[in-house]
Amino acid sequence: DAGVTQSPTHLIKTRGQQVTLRCSPKSGHDTVSWYQQALGQGPQFIFQYYEEEERQRGNFPDRFSGHQFPNYSSELNVNALLLGDSALYLCASSLRSGGTVNEQFFGPGTRLTVL
């Protein structure tokens, strides 16, 4: 059973460019969340997708956008990159099931470096 997969592993961009990161959730999961983890910090919630719609959003600007596809996979897009966007971007999947609070399973992350 494949866990959460993310691509690419590493990415180097320059300021002002745009980037797309991809995530495939763990088999059976229907909800995908994205987190940004800056160096030396805990992950910060960006947004969460369920049924192809953004359901929750953290304190991130509109430059950060996403998408969820019918097969539950997801993309994170960041426009007009800033140096401060350099971070590890983590995708997490979970199964939304009524009132049950299910743990999130994380992928290995995409390391984005903005020069």
Added chain:
Amino acid sequence: AQSVAQPEDQVNVAEGNPLTVKCTYSVSGNPYLFWYVQYPNRGLQFLLKYITGDNLVKGSYGFEAEFNKSQTSFHLKKPSALVSDSALYFCAVRDILSGGYNKLIFGAGTRLAVHP
């Protein structure tokens, strides 16, 4: 505002000794609490969660955590540390305002170093 605090940047312990990684939380209502571990160049791995019930929660790799409502704490423990336990540990709380969705608020992390 809801938050999680991990008061120690680093914890050092000798192999075979018990370990504790501290976490305190601030939420309104009943908290849903989680511990994750992160190894170098890896994503986060789930260790355990507290939703309700027994205050002592058992998780993966011999870890357990004790929920203390009066002290608003959820400390991670292991009776006998291994060198392979050396990693970055994160405590997280589910955002109570996220409704049925599972938005997590993470602490800053504690680096655990287990020495032979």
